[in-house]
Amino acid sequence: MSQKQDILVTVVSPVLGTAEVMAGFVEQTSTFLQEHYTNYELLLVDAGAEEPVMDSLSGLLKDLPCIRLIRLSAKANRDVMLFAGLEAAIGDYVIVMLPGSDPIRAIGDLVDTMRNGSDIVYGLSEIPTRRSPVAKLGANIFYWYGRKYLGLNIPPDSTYLVGLNRRSINALTRIKGRYRHVRHLTRQVGFKTSVYRYQPEPIVPGVERGLWESVRLAKEIVVSYSQHPCVW
Amino acid sequence: MKSAVVVVGGGFFGARVALEFARAGHEVTLLEREAGLMKRASYANQARVHGGYHYPRSLLTALRSRVNLPAFYDEYRDCIDTSFEKYYVIARQFSKVSYQQFGLFCQRIEAPVRPAPDRVTKLFNDDLVEAVYTVEEYAFNATAIAERLTKQLTDVGVRIETRAEVLAVGPAAGGLVVRFQQHGQERELTAQRVFNCTYARINEINRRSGVAELPLKHEIAEIVLIEPPAELADKGVTVMCGPFFSTMPFPARGLHSLTHVRYTPHTEWHEAKPDSITRDSYDYLDSLSLPSAYPKMLADAQRYLPSLADSKYVESLFEVKTVLPQSEGDDSRPILYKPDHGGLTGYTCIMGGKLDNIYDVLKELEG
Numbered sequence: 001m002s003q004k005q006d007i008l009v010t011v012v013s014p015v016l017g018t019a020e021v022m023a024g025f026v027e028q029t030s031t032f033l034q035e036h037y038t039n040y041e042l043l044l045v046d047a048g049a050e051e052p053v054m055d056s057l058s059g060l061l062k063d064l065p066c067i068r069l070i071r072l073s074a075k076a077n078r079d080v081m082l083f084a085g086l087e088a089a090i091g092d093y094v095i096v097m098l099p100g101s102d103p104i105r106a107i108g109d110l111v112d113t114m115r116n117g118s119d120i121v122y123g124l125s126e127i128p129t130r131r132s133p134v135a136k137l138g139a140n141i142f143y144w145y146g147r148k149y150l151g152l153n154i155p156p157d158s159t160y161l162v163g164l165n166r167r168s169i170n171a172l173t174r175i176k177g178r179y180r181h182v183r184h185l186t187r188q189v190g191f192k193t194s195v196y197r198y199q200p201e202p203i204v205p206g207v208e209r210g211l212w213e214s215v216r217l218a219k220e221i222v223v224s225y226s227q228h229p230c231v232w
Numbered sequence: 233m234k235s236a237v238v239v240v241g242g243g244f245f246g247a248r249v250a251l252e253f254a255r256a257g258h259e260v261t262l263l264e265r266e267a268g269l270m271k272r273a274s275y276a277n278q279a280r281v282h283g284g285y286h287y288p289r290s291l292l293t294a295l296r297s298r299v300n301l302p303a304f305y306d307e308y309r310d311c312i313d314t315s316f317e318k319y320y321v322i323a324r325q326f327s328k329v330s331y332q333q334f335g336l337f338c339q340r341i342e343a344p345v346r347p348a349p350d351r352v353t354k355l356f357n358d359d360l361v362e363a364v365y366t367v368e369e370y371a372f373n374a375t376a377i378a379e380r381l382t383k384q385l386t387d388v389g390v391r392i393e394t395r396a397e398v399l400a401v402g403p404a405a406g407g408l409v410v411r412f413q414q415h416g417q418e419r420e421l422t423a424q425r426v427f428n429c430t431y432a433r434i435n436e437i438n439r440r441s442g443v444a445e446l447p448l449k450h451e452i453a454e455i456v457l458i459e460p461p462a463e464l465a466d467k468g469v470t471v472m473c474g475p476f477f478s479t480m481p482f483p484a485r486g487l488h489s490l491t492h493v494r495y496t497p498h499t500e501w502h503e504a505k506p507d508s509i510t511r512d513s514y515d516y517l518d519s520l521s522l523p524s525a526y527p528k529m530l531a532d533a534q535r536y537l538p539s540l541a542d543s544k545y546v547e548s549l550f551e552v553k554t555v556l557p558q559s560e561g562d563d564s565r566p567i568l569y570k571p572d573h574g575g576l577t578g579y580t581c582i583m584g585g586k587l588d589n590i591y592d593v594l595k596e597l598e599g
Contacts, residue, residue, distance in 0.1 A: 008531050039527045068494075087325060090531040174359055 008039040009111055010091030014081040015046040015069075017100045019056035022049075025099035026057065030064045032104045037111075042067045045085045047076040077217065078160070078209070079181045086164075086182075087173050094164045096182060101200045102161045110163030110196055119168040119191035123161025126199050135211050142218040150222065154183050159200060162186055179224035181217075235424035238263065238410045240398050240437060243274040244374075245582060246429035247381040248590045252597060253425075254388040261421055262385065263396040263412055265433075265514075269385075270378035272514075273431050274587070276455050276551035278489050279482050281305070281312055281370040282586055285320050285345075288329045288337045288473050293566070298341050300588035311376035313483040318369040319348050321471040323536065324362045329473040331363035344368045355463065360536050361471075369468065372587065373483035401426050401441040401579055408578050425578045432513040432552035434568075434581050435503045443574025445504040446581060450513055451497040453553040456490040456526045457482055461542035464488070469537060477533040479540065487546055492532060495525035498550075502557065513552040524548045555585055569596045 011029055015022060026042065033040035044057065046069060061067055070084055082096055093111050102123065113121045131139060139156060146152035160182060164172065171189040187193075209217070235258055239250040242264030254260040266272065280286070283301055284294035305312060322331040329337070338345035348364035356364060385392060399411040399418070407424040428437050435445040460467075460479065468480030468488075477492040498520075501509040526545050534540045556568060568583040582593055 008527055038523075039531075041528070090528060090535065092531070176359075 004036060004038045005111070006038045007093060007111070007115075008041075008091045009033060009037045009107070010041050010043055010089040010094045011107060012043045012045065012082060012085035012089055012094060012096045013099050014078055014085075015044050015049045015053060015057065016078075016098060017053075019050075019052045021100040022053055023056050023060060026060050026064065026067065028104045029107070030067065032107055033066070036108060040066055041089070041091065043070065043085045043089055044068070045070045045072065045081040047072040047074070047081050077213070079179075079217075082160070082182050083173075083180050086169060089169065092166050094169055096160060096162045096164070098160050102159065103198065103201065106161055106196065106198055109198075110161075113194055113196065114163050114165045117192060118163075118194040119165050120186055120189075120193045121163035121196050122186065122193065123159040124155060124195050124197050125157040125159050126197050127157075129157055132211070135214065138211075138215065138218070145222070152184060152221070153187065158183055161196070161198070161200075163196070167191070177224070179220050181221055184221060235259070236407070236422065237261070237425045237427070238408075238421050238423040239427045239429060240401075240410065241429035241431065241433075242266070242269040242392065242394070243272060243429060243431055244270055244377065244381075244587050245274075245431070245584055245590055245593065246427070247385060249427050249429055249582065249593070249597070250390050251381065251384055251388065252594055254385065254390045260389075261391045261393060261423070263398055263410070264392065264394050265397050267394050268378065269382055269392070270374055273551050273553065275374040275378070275484065276453075276549040277553075278455065278478060278480065278491055279371045279374060279484065280480065280586075281372050282588060283367065283369045284341045284343050285338065285367050285369060286470070286472070288334055291337075291340070294337070294341045294343075296592060297586075297588060298343060300591045303591050304588040305370070308372060308377055308380070311373045311380060313371045313373060313481050316371070316466050316468050316481050317352070318367050318468040318480070319352060319470070320345075320365045320367050321356060321361055321469060321536070322363045322365075323471055323474065323476055324360055326474045327362070327472070327476075334363070334365065334473075338365075338367075352467070355537060355539060357536055357538060371468065371481045371483050375484040398430075398437055399440060401428070401437065401576065403576060408576060423578070425580065428573075428579070428581045429583070431583055432554045434554075434583060436512045438574065438581070439510070441574070441576070441579075443576060443579070445508075446568065446570065446573075447502070447504040447557050448583075449500060449502050449555050449557050451500045451553045451555075452517060452520065452522065453491075453496050453551055454498060454522070454525055455482075455496070455549040455551065456524065456529060457485055457487045457546045457549065458490050459544040459546060460488040461539050463539050464537075464543070471533075471536055476536070477529060479533065479537075479543075488543070490526070490529055490533065490543070492525070492529040494532070495528045497553070498522050498525065505557070513554070517550060517552055520550075522550060554583065556583075567592050567596075569593060
């Protein structure tokens with residue numbers, strides 16, 4: 001086994017999907033972190049997960065070290081959950097990933113990329129995101145609108161997987177506001193960035209965002225970061 | 233006629249109980265497992281002289297601290313470091329108390345508190361910190377107190393037996409017998425009263441004596457000793473109330489302690505509960521090889537107090553911290569006082585969570 005890197009790594013993940021998905025994710029991530037880093041934490045953020053999921057996690061919390069669970073007081077969307085995690089993370093390097101979707105090996109790749117000089121590393125799917133025709137049309141309109149009018153350049157195949165070093169985390173968490181979106185704000189804070197291309201696992205039920213949730217998110221991003229289209 | 237008294241445990245509580253009985257004219261023997269007094273938990277702790285500020289979730293503990301503080305301060309004035317400025321800090325997130333609640337709480341217990349000056353507040357990360365208060369809180373020098381107590385005990389004729397491992401306490405004609413091992417030899421003492429003041433080993437003595445265990449929770453706690461950066465050398469800081477940290481002078485070493493609610497406890501277990509574990513606390517601690525949680529303590533603490541990044545790690549003190557289970561929820565520090573425990577007339581178990589609790593114990597003894 002290679003020597004552990006003497007750094008503090010945090011993995012931030014929302015509690016999504018079934019108990020089985022979460023248990024697998026927690027066990028694999030914990031093993032990977034334990035094998036590769038002298039100090040680590042796995043920070044899970046819950047916003048109203050089902051009881052069987054929380055029961056399963058409670059058992060894992062007792063057995064596995066260095067896991068923290070933050071429970072939000074109300075249901076919240078993915079970005080609110082992730083920001084809660086980012087604000088509590090103490091790592092020198094923080095990886096945001098979705099259980100059941102992002103591969104565990106990405107942790108090592110993202111940390112290495114940041115240790116080689118990048119402040120922020122974005123995940124980009126090599127597989128086009130599977131969407132229904134309606135969802136695809138909506139996504140295309142949203143990304144086009146964002147690029148043209150909002151100065152928002154989120155690639156259509158960008159994922160929630162992102163690596164942030166301490167100074168980019170500090171900058172990101174200084175941005176206050178009711179609506180904060182990880183994929184948007186990480187592209188706004190500056191610093192040296194790079195892209196990590198990978199193949200996400202097929203999204204499992206419970207992790208995938210529904211059509212209406214996507215519409216709501218798109219609307220929220222448009223109105224919270226810009227006066228457009230109200231003021232031209 | 234004055235009776236014979238044996239006190240088991242030479243921590244602060246044991247030493248003070250022994251002193252009290254010797255002053256009252258009893259023949260007192262103090263049995264201590266280590267080479268001297270106050271070598272374990274009475275030494276390896278934050279060295280905080282509690283002014284009540286620490287307990288916004290337990291008004292009773294806070295009030296007792298306010299009551300006991302003057303007595304402790306008067307008695308150990310020359311062993312207490314009052315030279316530093318002390319600040320209590322309220323975090324914006326994850327705090328179990330808001331700055332308004334903390335201010336009101338201090339008013340209620342009549343603890344001096346005022347907003348910290350700008351030169352101090354600017355040391356903190358405004359994004360994470362809601363308020364900084366100047367308070368009056370001190371630190372004790374455990375080594376100086378141990379020296380003082382050793383002299384006082386010797387002066388009043390207490391026989392101090394160090395390296396004495398108690399094997400059992402049991403009934404005997406006219407009182408109790410204490411069997412102990414010292415320098416490879418088994419010895420015994422008879423007494424009318426025996427006090428078990430062994431803190432983390434109370435139940436170990438109880439088990440050896442065949443009496444019921446008491447419900448206790450133990451933690452392996454890590455107190456990190458650091459050299460603070462220059463701007464914090466004359467300051468103590470406690471961020472509360474929740475998963476936060478404290479750094480303050482540790483006078484026995486001329487350093488600062490660094491502790492963190494999340495990272496100081498490494499492992500925990502209960503006694504006298506359905507899922508309890510039977511083990512000798514100190515043997516268990518000796519068997520462990522724990523990595524320091526200092527990197528994590530520092531990583532979190534410097535988010536609130538950035539200049540802590542320039543502190544220098546010196547060493548970690550690992551010790552068993554014992555609390556009563558009812559203290560878990562509200563962080564209170566009640567005392568344990570169990571006279572005639574296990575049906576052994578004259579056998580008393582005593583434990584306190586902080587040094588100034590001793591005055592509550594002495595009152596019980598007077599009673």
